[in-house]
Amino acid sequence: MSEGVEWAVHSCLNLTWLPSGQAVPAAKLAAFYGLPAAYLNKQLQALARAGIVTSTSGPRGGFQLARSPETITLLDIVVAIEGADAAFRCEQLLKEGPGADPTVDYRQSCLVSQAMSRADLAWRKELAGQTLAGLKAQVEQRYPATPGNTVNRFTALRA
Amino acid sequence: MSEGVEWAVHSCLNLTWLPSGQAVPAAKLAAFYGLPAAYLNKQLQALARAGIVTSTSGPRGGFQLARSPETITLLDIVVAIEGADAAFRCEQLLKEGPGADPTVDYRQSCLVSQAMSRADLAWRKELAGQTLAGLKAQVEQRYPATPGNTVNRFTALRA
DNA sequence: GAATATGTACTCGGATACACATTGTCCGAGTCGATGCGG
DNA sequence: CCGCATCGACTCGGACAATGTGTATCCGAGTACATATTC
Numbered sequence: 001m002s003e004g005v006e007w008a009v010h011s012c013l014n015l016t017w018l019p020s021g022q023a024v025p026a027a028k029l030a031a032f033y034g035l036p037a038a039y040l041n042k043q044l045q046a047l048a049r050a051g052i053v054t055s056t057s058g059p060r061g062g063f064q065l066a067r068s069p070e071t072i073t074l075l076d077i078v079v080a081i082e083g084a085d086a087a088f089r090c091e092q093l094l095k096e097g098p099g100a101d102p103t104v105d106y107r108q109s110c111l112v113s114q115a116m117s118r119a120d121l122a123w124r125k126e127l128a129g130q131t132l133a134g135l136k137a138q139v140e141q142r143y144p145a146t147p148g149n150t151v152n153r154f155t156a157l158r159a
Numbered sequence: 160m161s162e163g164v165e166w167a168v169h170s171c172l173n174l175t176w177l178p179s180g181q182a183v184p185a186a187k188l189a190a191f192y193g194l195p196a197a198y199l200n201k202q203l204q205a206l207a208r209a210g211i212v213t214s215t216s217g218p219r220g221g222f223q224l225a226r227s228p229e230t231i232t233l234l235d236i237v238v239a240i241e242g243a244d245a246a247f248r249c250e251q252l253l254k255e256g257p258g259a260d261p262t263v264d265y266r267q268s269c270l271v272s273q274a275m276s277r278a279d280l281a282w283r284k285e286l287a288g289q290t291l292a293g294l295k296a297q298v299e300q301r302y303p304a305t306p307g308n309t310v311n312r313f314t315a316l317r318a
Numbered sequence: 319g320a321a322t323a324t325g326t327a328c329t330c331g332g333a334t335a336c337a338c339a340t341t342g343t344c345c346g347a348g349t350c351g352a353t354g355c356g357g
Numbered sequence: 358c359c360g361c362a363t364c365g366a367c368t369c370g371g372a373c374a375a376t377g378t379g380t381a382t383c384c385g386a387g388t389a390c391a392t393a394t395t396c
Contacts, residue, residue, distance in 0.1 A: 001246040002379065009271050010252050023328060033252045045331065058388035059328045060385055074274060087160040093169050093192045098308035111297050112168050115233060119285035126278035138270050140213065149257035161340070184368060200344055204370065218347035218367045 005081045007035055012052070012077060016069045016136045017147045018154065023062035028157045043081060050080035069133035070077040075124055088116040163202040164240045166194060171236060175228045175295045176306045182221035187316045196279065202240060209239035228291035234283055247275040
């Protein structure tokens with residue numbers, strides 16, 4: 001899986017602690033973890049295309065969450081970065097096998113493909129069950145200093 | 160995910176229908192689906208290293224299942240080809256964040272990492288629940304002609 | 319003093335290189351079976 | 358006829374290229390703010 005997923009999730013989480021309506025430039029989100037700014041920008045663009053964040057140009061511009069953290073799941077973020085395709089893609093080998101029917105879509109009927117799809121579905125279900133708001137709550141309960149630390153660092157980067 | 164996984168699963172499944180003790184060369188397993196022989200051979204080597212199949216050199220040599228299909232899961236095959244690493248690998252971004260503790264292993268304590276691990280675990284659990292024997296039984300029930308067709312094609316390839 | 323035109327700095331966005339992993343190919347080491355020879 | 362040495366063909370195994378995807382970077386288009394100018 002692409003490394004950008006991790007960056008995107010942590011960056012979105014950081015955005016949840018900032019006052020609503022405030023945009024943060026990619027450069028600051030990147031500096032927060034010492035990441036390459038231009039490349040993180042690319043990932044944020046993907047999040048913007050997926051409707052997870054909104055982007056604003058010019059001074060005082062940047063990125064902010066497009067909707068409430070309760071409505072953003074980890075799956076949303078992963079799909080935005082990695083694409084919607086399943087990890088296992090059936091190439092329909094059975095089309096070349098004995099007793100093959102050219103009219104059949106083996107992505108549906110192949111039992112191997114079905115088993116892989118079930119696993120993929122279980123994975124997606126687990127990710128879809130975690131919202132950004134839920135994650136935020138967990139962090140705040142376990143590490144109460146995090147929200148304050150985060151805001152402080154962002155203001156410090158303002159220099 | 161690597162395409163070799165699909166090839167490996169189908170090839171292993173084909174092996175379950177052949178008489179026990181009979182080795183099949185990689186060239187025939189590849190010809191069965193019209194795959195590049197040398198590259199499939201590479202994947203079969205990985206299965207051999209993982210103890211899923213055994214390899215025999217020389218005439219009448221080839222590959223055969225190393226153990227009973229009841230003891231071979233889809234997860235075993237996927238791990239043999241793809242490696243044991245999880246799809247999401249935590250790079251411990253939090254080490255660069257505010258309030259970071261250098262002695263902490265954030266692959267364990269980071270809640271993002273934990274959520275991703277749970278999803279990965281659900282995926283693995285689903286794959287581990289499917290044995291080669293179970294898959295074989297499903298195919299035989301739904302497509303009773305498959306075992307015969309498979310053996311016939313392999314003997315035809317003997318020419 | 320207020321409104322407006324202008325300049326400037328800042329931000330995203332896409333186009334452009336680089337690196338690595340996956341995919342694909344090839345040839346050599348080893349092994350088994352067949353064959354021919356000798357007993 | 359039987360046993361054995363030799364030969365040959367077949368198979369895996371790892372080393373060697375080609376390709377595609379992910380990673381990283383740079384520069385241009387657009388925007389909002391601040392400033393200077395004019396009424």
